[in-house]
Amino acid sequence: MARKGILTTGPTDTSNTPRRRAPDPAPPRGAVGALQSSLTKLQENAVQDIAAHLIDDAGIEDRLAIDPDAQAQLKESLQTYGQQVPVLVRPNADKPGRYEIVYGRRRLAALRDLGQPVKAMVRNLDDEALVLAQGQENTARQDLSFIEKASFAAQLQQADYDRQTIAAALSIDLPMVSRLLKVGTEFPLEFLRRIGSAPGIGRDRWTALVKLFTDDPTGRRRAYEFSNSAEFATLDSDARFDKVFSLAANKRRPADKSAAAKPRTLRSADGTAIADIRSTRRGVTLNIPARDGFDAWIAEHAETLISDLHDRWQKERSED
Numbered sequence: 121m122a123r124k125g126i127l128t129t130g131p132t133d134t135s136n137t138p139r140r141r142a143p144d145p146a147p148p149r150g151a152v153g154a155l156q157s158s159l160t161k162l163q164e165n166a167v168q169d170i171a172a173h174l175i176d177d178a179g180i181e182d183r184l185a186i187d188p189d190a191q192a193q194l195k196e197s198l199q200t201y202g203q204q205v206p207v208l209v210r211p212n213a214d215k216p217g218r219y220e221i222v223y224g225r226r227r228l229a230a231l232r233d234l235g236q237p238v239k240a241m242v243r244n245l246d247d248e249a250l251v252l253a254q255g256q257e258n259t260a261r262q263d264l265s266f267i268e269k270a271s272f273a274a275q276l277q278q279a280d281y282d283r284q285t286i287a288a289a290l291s292i293d294l295p296m297v298s299r300l301l302k303v304g305t306e307f308p309l310e311f312l313r314r315i316g317s318a319p320g321i322g323r324d325r326w327t328a329l330v331k332l333f334t335d336d337p338t339g340r341r342r343a344y345e346f347s348n349s350a351e352f353a354t355l356d357s358d359a360r361f362d363k364v365f366s367l368a369a370n371k372r373r374p375a376d377k378s379a380a381a382k383p384r385t386l387r388s389a390d391g392t393a394i395a396d397i398r399s400t401r402r403g404v405t406l407n408i409p410a411r412d413g414f415d416a417w418i419a420e421h422a423e424t425l426i427s428d429l430h431d432r433w434q435k436e437r438s439e440d
Contacts, residue, residue, distance in 0.1 A: 166241070167240065167241055168239070168240055168242060169237040169238070169239060169240075170209065170219060170237060170238050170240050170242075171237055171238075172228060172231050172232035172235075172236070172237065173232070174218050174219055175207075175209055175218070175220070175221050175238060175240070176212060176215070176220050176221070177220070178210070178212075178220030178222070178250065179221070179222060179251055179254045180254065180272055180275045180276055180279065181271070181272075181275060182225075182268060182272050183225065183226075183268060184267065184268055184271060184312050184313050184316050185313060185316035185317055185357065186229065187316075187317075187357075191229070191230060194226060194227070194230045195230040195234060198227070198231060198234060198236070199234055203231065203238070203239045205224075205227070206224070206239040206240050206241050207221060207222075207223065207227050207228055207238060207240045207241075208221075208222040208223050208224060208240065208241050208243065208253060208257070209222055209240045209241070209242055209243075210222055210242065210244060210245045210250065211242065211244065219242065220250075222243075222245065222250050222253050222254055222257075223257040224238075248281070248285060251281065251289050252285070252288055252289050254289070255289030255290050256288075256289065256290075256291055264317075265319045266318075266321065266322050266326060267303070267304070267312060267315070267318055267321065268317050269290060269300055270300040270301070270303045270304030271304050271307075271309065271312050272289075272290065272304075273286050273290065273297060273301055273304050274304030275304075275309070276289065277301060283298075286301075299323065302327070302330070303323070303326045303327060306330045306333065306334075311344060311347060314347045314348070314352070314353075314360070315347065315357060315361055315364065316357030317357055318358050318360070318361040319358065320358040321358060321361045325361070325365065328365070329361075329364065329368060332368040332369055333368055336368065339369065340368060343364040343367045346363065346364070346367055347360070382398075383396040383397065383398040383407070384396065384397050384399075394408065394414060395407060395408045395409075
């Protein structure tokens with residue numbers, strides 16, 4: 121399927137793409153056209169009070185979760201000082217009298233909870249203009265985490281927007297788009313919602329998690345399963361990532377009792393400790409303390425001693 125974007129000039133296959141709005145008819149020319157254009161601009165810049173229940177979700181999901189504490193603070197601020205910054209909406213083409221949110225989702229949710237009308241600017245935007253406005257407004261605030269940007273980019277690509285449009289929406293260059301998509305396309309959106317924004321986790325650790333999931337599907341499955349647990353939900357977002365990373369990194373091999381065993385002390389006939397021996401999955405380690413010269417003597421005769429012991433072992437084994 122051809123990618124769509126604001127720079128596309130050829131025809132595109134829209135069978136699986138989001139609803140597209142028909143272009144507005146050409147405006148009248150001359151004095152009438154100029155007056156209509158001026159009135160339209162005034163209307164778009166005017167702030168209107170709209171009932172919160174008349175505004176529906178739209179566009180791409182840019183936030184993976186809303187922090188309850190931050191949302192409570194926002195509600196308190198709105199209740200005390202009122203809404204100072206308007207949200208942006210567009211008319212809902214399928215439901216006359218209703219609107220779709222472009223940006224300002226947190227403010228909309230808080231005002232809806234408070235039962236207050238929403239101060240909003242209303243603009244007629246097509247789908248590309250909507251995601252551009254949504255992405256650029258979030259970029260200007262600089263409060264989206266790395267994984268939220270990566271998820272936003274991945275959702276845009278899944279919705280069949282081309283990379284040039286994704287770059288414009290996030291105000292980034294094409295190489296950065298590739299880096300975001302390398303991470304954002306590797307995780308199901310529902311899994312990322314459960315982790316949340318993880319504001320303290322940057323690109324390097326998310327990239328490392330992608331590699332862990334790729335190298336160890338078992339670790340990935342453990343992480344997905346734990347993300348559905350009640351314990352997981354009690355952690356903050358960064359801690360959720362850390363737990364997922366830990367589960368993915370730990371291959372959980374069967375416990376090796378010999379590897380966990382403490383060193384065994386070897387003693388002389390009179391009970392004096394002369395060496396420590398440790399047997400692990402990788403082999404046997406003999407440690408002789410450097411104190412009375414015995415260690416140096418063993419090092420000098422080690423080849424003969426080991427050879428004699430090996431011959432003895434082979435002889436005993438052949439007799440069994």
